[in-house]
Amino acid sequence: MDDLVESILDYIRADYTDYAIMINGEWGSGKTYFWNHKIRNKIETMQVNGKKYTTIYMSLYGISNLEEISKKIFIETTQLMDKNLKKYMGAKGEKVIPEYAKTGLDMANFFGVTQNGDKINYEEFFSTEDKVLCFDDLERANVDVIDILGYINNFVEHDHIKTIIICNEKELATKLKSSNLEMKTFIATYLLDKENKLNIKTDEPMVQRIQDTIEYVFDKANDYERIKEKLIGETFEYAPEFTYIINGLLMRYERYPELIRFLRENSHLITSTFNKSGTRNLRILKHALNDFKKIFDMVNKDYPNTNNRILQTMLIFTIAISFEIKAGKVTKDKFKNIMSNEEYRAILVSSRVFMDNRQFYIKEFDNTYYYNFKVEYRFFKFIEYYVRTRIFDMKIFKDNMEVIRNTVDTDKLPGYKRLLTEEYWKISDDQFPAVIDQVLEDVKNGKIKPVEMVKIFAYFSYFIEKHLIDYDITTLESVFLNGMNIASITSEYCDNAEEKLSQIATEDAGPEMKNMIDRFNDINAKLKDKMYKEKADEIFKCIPMKMEIFYDKFAKECSDIPIFKYYDPFQMFQRISCASNEDIVSIREMLAERAKHNKKKIEPEIPNITKLKRIMEDYVDGKCPTIKTVMIEEFAKELGNILNNYKEEKISE
Numbered sequence: 221m222d223d224l225v226e227s228i229l230d231y232i233r234a235d236y237t238d239y240a241i242m243i244n245g246e247w248g249s250g251k252t253y254f255w256n257h258k259i260r261n262k263i264e265t266m267q268v269n270g271k272k273y274t275t276i277y278m279s280l281y282g283i284s285n286l287e288e289i290s291k292k293i294f295i296e297t298t299q300l301m302d303k304n305l306k307k308y309m310g311a312k313g314e315k316v317i318p319e320y321a322k323t324g325l326d327m328a329n330f331f332g333v334t335q336n337g338d339k340i341n342y343e344e345f346f347s348t349e350d351k352v353l354c355f356d357d358l359e360r361a362n363v364d365v366i367d368i369l370g371y372i373n374n375f376v377e378h379d380h381i382k383t384i385i386i387c388n389e390k391e392l393a394t395k396l397k398s399s400n401l402e403m404k405t406f407i408a409t410y411l412l413d414k415e416n417k418l419n420i421k422t423d424e425p426m427v428q429r430i431q432d433t434i435e436y437v438f439d440k441a442n443d444y445e446r447i448k449e450k451l452i453g454e455t456f457e458y459a460p461e462f463t464y465i466i467n468g469l470l471m472r473y474e475r476y477p478e479l480i481r482f483l484r485e486n487s488h489l490i491t492s493t494f495n496k497s498g499t500r501n502l503r504i505l506k507h508a509l510n511d512f513k514k515i516f517d518m519v520n521k522d523y524p525n526t527n528n529r530i531l532q533t534m535l536i537f538t539i540a541i542s543f544e545i546k547a548g549k550v551t552k553d554k555f556k557n558i559m560s561n562e563e564y565r566a567i568l569v570s571s572r573v574f575m576d577n578r579q580f581y582i583k584e585f586d587n588t589y590y591y592n593f594k595v596e597y598r599f600f601k602f603i604e605y606y607v608r609t610r611i612f613d614m615k616i617f618k619d620n621m622e623v624i625r626n627t628v629d630t631d632k633l634p635g636y637k638r639l640l641t642e643e644y645w646k647i648s649d650d651q652f653p654a655v656i657d658q659v660l661e662d663v664k665n666g667k668i669k670p671v672e673m674v675k676i677f678a679y680f681s682y683f684i685e686k687h688l689i690d691y692d693i694t695t696l697e698s699v700f701l702n703g704m705n706i707a708s709i710t711s712e713y714c715d716n717a718e719e720k721l722s723q724i725a726t727e728d729a730g731p732e733m734k735n736m737i738d739r740f741n742d743i744n745a746k747l748k749d750k751m752y753k754e755k756a757d758e759i760f761k762c763i764p765m766k767m768e769i770f771y772d773k774f775a776k777e778c779s780d781i782p783i784f785k786y787y788d789p790f791q792m793f794q795r796i797s798c799a800s801n802e803d804i805v806s807i808r809e810m811l812a813e814r815a816k817h818n819k820k821k822i823e824p825e826i827p828n829i830t831k832l833k834r835i836m837e838d839y840v841d842g843k844c845p846t847i848k849t850v851m852i853e854e855f856a857k858e859l860g861n862i863l864n865n866y867k868e869e870k871i872s873e
Contacts (some may be wrong), residue, residue, distance in 0.1 A: 224316075224456055224458070225258055225259065227576075228241065228259055228384070228456070229262060229263070229266070231453075231862045233268050235269070235384065237376075237380060238380055238454030239376060239452060239454075240383035240384065240385055240451055240452055240453065241384055241452065241453060241454045241456065241741070242387065242452045242455040243386045243387075243388075243456050244387060244388065244455055244456065244458060245386075245458030246388055246390070246500050247388050247391065247457075247501065251356070251386050252337075252356055253468065253502070255386060257468060258276075260277070261273055262277050263562045265354055273330055273354070274349065275352045276293060276297065276352070276354065277296075278292045278296070278356065279356045280355055280356065280368065283363055284362045284363060285366075286368070287361060289368070292853055297351070298731075299323045308380065309558055319468075334810075351380075351381060352382040352383070353381055353382070353384070354383075354384040354385075355368075355372060355384070355385050357387070358386070359389075359391045365392065369444075369451055373450070386800060394781075445451055447639055448482070454557060466491055466494070469502070469505065470483050473509075478520065479513060479516050482531065482601065483535075486535060489593075490505075492538065493539040493540055494543075496540075496588050497540070497547065499547050501543075501547060504542055504547060505543075508538055508539045508542035508544070508607075509540055512534070512535055512539070513607070515603060516531070516534075517707075518617060519621070521622065522617075523624075523625065526624070526625075529595060530595075530597060533593075533600075533605060534600060536593065537589075537598065537599070537604075538603050538802045540588075541603065542607055544585065545607060546607075556608065557603050558582075558599065558601070558604070560601060561600070564598070565598075568586055586598070595645070595863070601619075602616040602619075602620045611801075635654075635655040636658075636662055636672065641696075649781070656683075663676070663699060663700055664699060664703050665703070666706025666708075666710075667707070668703070668707060670704045670707050670708055670711055670714070670740050671714045671721070671744070673740070674737060675721070676700075676734050677696070677697075677736050681693065681733060693730070694732065696732075696737060701736070701739055704740065704743060705743075708747065710749060711747060712751065713744060713748045714744055715748075717740070717744055721740075751788075752786045753786040755777065755778075755783065755786075757787070758773075759773045759778065759783070760792060763798075763799055763873060764795060764799035764800065764803060765798075765804075767806075779818065781821065782823070783825070784822075784825040784828045784832075785824040789828050789831040789832040792828075792832055793832060793835045793836060793839070795850075796855070797848075804855060808851075808854065808855045808858050811858065811862065812861070815865065815866075816863040821863075822866070823866070826863065829862060830863060833856050836859070838854075840852055
C-alpha cells in the first residue's frame with residue numbers, strides 16, 4: 221500500500237505531466253477512503269518546487285451533464301461564496317440561480333462571469349491553478365463516459381493539471397456494453413434485415429449475429445480504450461490493506477468506550493468474517509458494524525451480564541448475515557422462515573446426519589462463518605430480522621435473550637471458561653477466589669486444552685502483576701507445564717493456534733510466558749503429527765479395496781498436507797501394487813497434479829517419496845514386462861519427475 225501511495229505522489233511531484241492517473245478497484249473496496257485518508261492530506265501538506273497544492277474532489281455519481289461537473293469545480297474553488305448559497309448550488313440538478321441569490325452574485329460581473337438570463341457560465345469563474353483534481357465514481361455517471369474523459373482531457377492535456385480518476389473498470393466495461401441496449405438491438409436487427417442476413421441458414425445463432433453487429437456498429441469499448449490510452453498515463457490497481465481500513469472503521473466508535481474495547485479485542489473476528497464472506501465490499505461491513513452497535517447497546521442495556529462468547533457470536537452473525545443478504549449471495553427469504561437457534565441447529569443436524577440437502581445453504585453458511593468457532597448458540601432471529609427488515613423488534617429480541625440466558629448460564633460454566641469467555645471484572649469479588657482455585661485444579665489435572673492453558677497462564681501472570689492473586693510465577697509455570705503435558709495425552713491438534721494466541725499480548729512477556737508458548741508449540745506439533753498419521757492410516761488403507769473413498773478423501777483432505785510423510789513407503793508400495801492397473805494410473809496422475817500446485821508443502825514428504833521410487837524400481841528390475849510392471853515403472857518415473865521439479869525449484873530460490 222505504501223508503494224502505491226508513493227507512486228501517486230511521484231506523479232504529483234513530476235515537473236511536467238500531460239496525462240492523468242487512474243485508481244481502479246471494486247465497488248466498496250475502500251478507494252474513496254484511501255483517497256481521503258492516505259492521499260489527500262499528503263498532497264496538501266507537501267511542497268513541490270516551492271508550490272503547495274490543494275485538492276478538489278468530485279464524485280461523478282448521478283451527474284447528468286458536463287455543466288454539472290463545471291459547477292462542482294466552481295463551488296469547490298470559490299472562496300468568496302456564502303456557505304448557504306454554496307449549499308444551495310450544490311443541490312443535485314440545480315443550474316438556475318434564484319432571485320434571492322442573484323444579489324450575492326452581482327460581484328460576478330466584476331470577475332468577468334457571463335450571465336445568460338439566469339444561467340452562469342461556471343467555467344469562466346473558476347481557476348484550477350495549483351490544484352489536484354480527483355474524479356470519483358466514473359462508472360456511475362449518467363453522462364457518456366467518452367464525453368467525460370474528453371472533458372477531463374482539457375484539464376490534463378492543455379493545462380497540465382494533475383488529475384486522478386477513481387473508478388471500477390469492470391463495471392465500466394459492463395456499462396459500455398449494456399447502455400441503450402434496446403436501441404442497439406433494434407438497429408442491428410434492421411441492418412441485418414437490410415442486408416438479407418436475418419433468414420440465412422447458418423450454424424451461428426441469431427442472437428450471436430445480432431451481438432456481433434452491435435459490437436461492430438457501436439464499438440464504445442474501443443472508443444474508451446483509445447481515449448484512455450491518450451488520457452491515462454498509468455493505471456494503479458487498488459488492493460486494500462484491510463487491517464488498516466478496519467482499524468479506521470473502528471475509530472468511528474471511539475466515543476463508545478465499551479463498544480470500541482469489545483470491537484478491538486475481537487478485530488480478528490471482524491477480519492476473519494469479512495474475508496470468509498468472499499467479497500471486498502467495505503460499505504456492507506460498515507453498515508454491519510453500525511447494526512452491531514445497536515445490538516451491542518441493547519444487549520448491554522437490558523442483559524448486562526451476557527456471556528462474552530455470545531457477544532462474539534452475535535458480532536460474527538451480524539457481519540455474516542449482512543453480507544449474505546446485502547451482497548445478494550442469498551435471497552432475503554432464505555433465513556426468513558428460520559425462527560430460532562433450535563430450528564437452525566435442527567436443519568444442520570438434518571443436513572449432516574440424514575444428508576438432507578433441501579436447505580443446503582444453511583449448512584454452507586455454517587461451514588463458512590463458524591468454521592473453527594464452535595458454539596452451541598449461533599442463530600439470532602432478532603438480528604436476522606433487524607438486518608432484513610431494518611426494524612429492531614423488541615419482542616423477538618427479548619424472547620431470544622431469555623432463551624440465551626436460560627441455556628447459557630455464566631455462573632454454571634467451569635472457571636477457566638469464565639476467564640476465557642467473559643471479562644474477568646464481571647466475576648464478583650466473592651466468587652473470584654473460588655474461580656481461581658477451580659481453574660488451578662483443572663490445570664493440575666490436565667482438564668484444559670493446551671492452547672487454553674497458555675491463555676489462562678497469561679491471565680494469571682496479569683493477576684499476579686495486579687496483586688489479585690498471591691503466587692510465585694516460577695512455581696505457577698511448573699504447575700502449568702506439568703498440566704499441559706497431562707492434557708496433551710487426550711488433546712487434539714489446534715489448527716488455528718496462531719490466531720488464538722494472537723488474542724493475548726506476548727511482545728513484552730517474561731521468560732515464563734515464552735516457555736509456555738514454546739512447550740505448547742512443541743506439544744501442538746506432536747499432536748499434528750499424530751493427527752496426520754491417523755489420517756494417513758485411514759486414507760491409505762482404502763487402497764486397493766475402497767478406491768472411491770480414497771479418491772474422495774485424498775482430494776478433499778490431502779491436497780496441501782504432506783500426507784506421505786506419515787505412511788511407511790514399503791506398505792504404500794504393497795497397497796499400490798495390489799491395486800488395479802487403472803487405479804495405479806489414476807493414483808500416479810493424481811500425485812503428479814498435486815505436486816504441480818503444492819511443491820513447497822510436500823517438502824516433508826521428499827524422503828518417503830524417494831524411498832517409494834527406489835522400492836518400485838527394485839520391484840520391476842529384471843522382471844518380464846507385464847502391464848502392471850510397466851505401470852509401476854511409469855509410476856516410479858513420475859515420482860522421479862516430482863523430485864526433480866522440486867529440486868529445480870529449490871535451486872531457483
